[in-house]
Amino acid sequence: MAEIHLTGRAASPGLAxxxxxxxxxxxxxxxxxxxxxxxxxxxxxAIEAATAEIAGLIETVEGQVADIMEFQVALLEDDALAETxxxxxxxxxxxxxxxxxxxxxxxxxxxxxxDEYFRARAxxxxxxxxxxxxxLGGEGMAAAIAGxxxxxGEDITPSAFLAADWTRGGAIALAAGSPSSHVAMLARARGAxxxxxxxxxxxxxxxxxxxxxxxxxxxxxxxxxxxTRRLFEHRMxxxxxxxxxxxxxxxxxxxxxxxxxxxLLLNIAAPEELAAIDPAVCDGIxxxxxxxxxxxxxxxPDEDTQYAVYRRILEWADGRPVTIRTLDAGGDKPIxxxxxxxxxxxxxxxxxxxxxxxxxxxxxxQLRALLRAAVHGPLKIMLPMIAIPAExxxxxxxxxxxxxxxxxxxxxxxxxxxxxxxxxxAAALRAEDFAAAFYSIGSNDLTQYTMAAGRDIGAxxxxxxxxxxxxxxxxARTVEAxxxxxxxxxxxxxxxxxxxxxxxxxxTGLTMLSVAPVAVARLxxxxxxxxx
Amino acid sequence: xxDANANRAADSVVPLxxxxxxxxxxxxxxxxxxxxxxxxxxxxxxxxxxxxxxxxWTDAKSPVKVMRxxxxxxxxxxxxxxxxxxxxxxxxxxxxxxxxxxxx
Numbered sequence: 001m002a003e004i005h006l007t008g009r010a011a012s013p014g015l016a017x018x019x020x021x022x023x024x025x026x027x028x029x030x031x032x033x034x035x036x037x038x039x040x041x042x043x044x045x046a047i048e049a050a051t052a053e054i055a056g057l058i059e060t061v062e063g064q065v066a067d068i069m070e071f072q073v074a075l076l077e078d079d080a081l082a083e084t085x086x087x088x089x090x091x092x093x094x095x096x097x098x099x100x101x102x103x104x105x106x107x108x109x110x111x112x113x114x115d116e117y118f119r120a121r122a123x124x125x126x127x128x129x130x131x132x133x134x135x136l137g138g139e140g141m142a143a144a145i146a147g148x149x150x151x152x153g154e155d156i157t158p159s160a161f162l163a164a165d166w167t168r169g170g171a172i173a174l175a176a177g178s179p180s181s182h183v184a185m186l187a188r189a190r191g192a193x194x195x196x197x198x199x200x201x202x203x204x205x206x207x208x209x210x211x212x213x214x215x216x217x218x219x220x221x222x223x224x225x226x227x228t229r230r231l232f233e234h235r236m237x238x239x240x241x242x243x244x245x246x247x248x249x250x251x252x253x254x255x256x257x258x259x260x261x262x263x264l265l266l267n268i269a270a271p272e273e274l275a276a277i278d279p280a281v282c283d284g285i286x287x288x289x290x291x292x293x294x295x296x297x298x299x300x301p302d303e304d305t306q307y308a309v310y311r312r313i314l315e316w317a318d319g320r321p322v323t324i325r326t327l328d329a330g331g332d333k334p335i336x337x338x339x340x341x342x343x344x345x346x347x348x349x350x351x352x353x354x355x356x357x358x359x360x361x362x363x364x365x366q367l368r369a370l371l372r373a374a375v376h377g378p379l380k381i382m383l384p385m386i387a388i389p390a391e392x393x394x395x396x397x398x399x400x401x402x403x404x405x406x407x408x409x410x411x412x413x414x415x416x417x418x419x420x421x422x423x424x425x426a427a428a429l430r431a432e433d434f435a436a437a438f439y440s441i442g443s444n445d446l447t448q449y450t451m452a453a454g455r456d457i458g459a460x461x462x463x464x465x466x467x468x469x470x471x472x473x474x475x476a477r478t479v480e481a482x483x484x485x486x487x488x489x490x491x492x493x494x495x496x497x498x499x500x501x502x503x504x505x506x507x508t509g510l511t512m513l514s515v516a517p518v519a520v521a522r523l524x525x526x527x528x529x530x531x532x
Numbered sequence: 533x534x535d536a537n538a539n540r541a542a543d544s545v546v547p548l549x550x551x552x553x554x555x556x557x558x559x560x561x562x563x564x565x566x567x568x569x570x571x572x573x574x575x576x577x578x579x580x581x582x583x584x585x586x587x588x589w590t591d592a593k594s595p596v597k598v599m600r601x602x603x604x605x606x607x608x609x610x611x612x613x614x615x616x617x618x619x620x621x622x623x624x625x626x627x628x629x630x631x632x633x634x635x636x
Contacts, residue, residue, distance in 0.1 A: 067563050071565075074569065074595040078595050078596040079594075080597050106600075109600060113602050114604075115604050117558045117561055118561070118599075118602045121562060271605075272558050272605070275557035275558065309606075
């Protein structure tokens, strides 16, 4: 059988290898059904038993996990949860059926939420539903998960997660799920790698025997070839060696063995990510993706909404620099009502700065919000998908115009440095032609445009290689242009977090890397090995 | 800051109203909802919340119902409180929201 590569979203970092254990929903129907009074009593007893069971669990777990369980207890203790179930029982419906229908309605309410954090709560409701069903006389949960196995399934409940022993290894690979789920929080707390959103698991009744889970890249390989497995085990060994170093140096600045100080910045896709992070672990934020503002809001976000979010990020950074990228819609990031639908090749179409310049009424609002936020900290503005200097000049002109207009209206504002994302080979080859205040290399797009190979197309994935000398040359050329012009150059693509590339990237002269928060500690450790 | 121009009616059946912006990072989420309902339950007053000044109103003592509101970060939470201890109740829930539920 050929190995199966699936790509999802990283939810908990780390690498794991193990036998596959497929989750099945294991709650059986009850066979005996009583009259409405008996059914009401049965449901009450089941809810109370479930509540007591979770309350018992709270005593045995640490802080963050206890919060999750307390939330479940609060819902179970609330009569509103079972209200419709009791109503249904009164009309003759069986307790388990009534409870399931009531909870499923609640669950679909959460699943329909705009906000990912609310959507992720569906898993808690499923957990509550199944725990109560278990006490109603069903078969209970699926068989306990053996330690060190790769749990694969649609989604997993916090209870099922907690029932397994994660100290012996193991990982989670889910067709659905969310990095914001309580299980993902638990997995991060327990150090279990987790990948979510893999899409339909492609086997029909014949599950794979073995899986490799890469919780850093968000990929899973089922039934790997021996060579794939060997390489993966090699990476795991290196990662384990590095981990011993990382925990100790969380707040230390990133330095190579030969004493070069590397500026380590964060990539942020949503401001909620910052809540759990101490700003002292990094040197600032190298990339704030602003697409989330346009995805979550009903319609395009207004100036005040954007300003409030940008301001909060600057306040979090507490004096550290923050680079916010203007809307990078289009390509693989469509936004309804804004991006063009039906382009034959969206990656070569109206995306990034091209779209912003084509929709100046939308772009202007974002620039005004950024100008206003800039009084709250060292903000930098970054323009995505720049190919020619005229695009930069037009955007800079719009920024200046709005700056003057805000000033004239007596509104507090500051004109932040304006830089460009270097991700189109044309911009990398001629970086010195741009009047940009900084360059930030977007290695994902720079690689795919240089190699003419999309990383989401498995058949050409091996060509999509940032370590290819052609891509590294373009990076080195951009670094050199920055040196000559006296402006900062950073790299904010996935390559920055790929510790296999750290030596090659630093060899180009790069001194600033921007990575997802989960990758910070690991990258610091990798940097510390460079030049030793 | 809350709109502190709350109604100061002498009669306890006249609702006291005020609003506050949700400043904590994830909105009226699992933990904030639990904290809010726990706080509300300490008072005899009827405490309701809504995303608009004219409702629809939700019982602030029910975590299930509060979670159904799905109030996002940045939303304005309106409170409507009736009952003898309504002033203390309103002050307590507003303080909790303005404090970002202690996790902002």
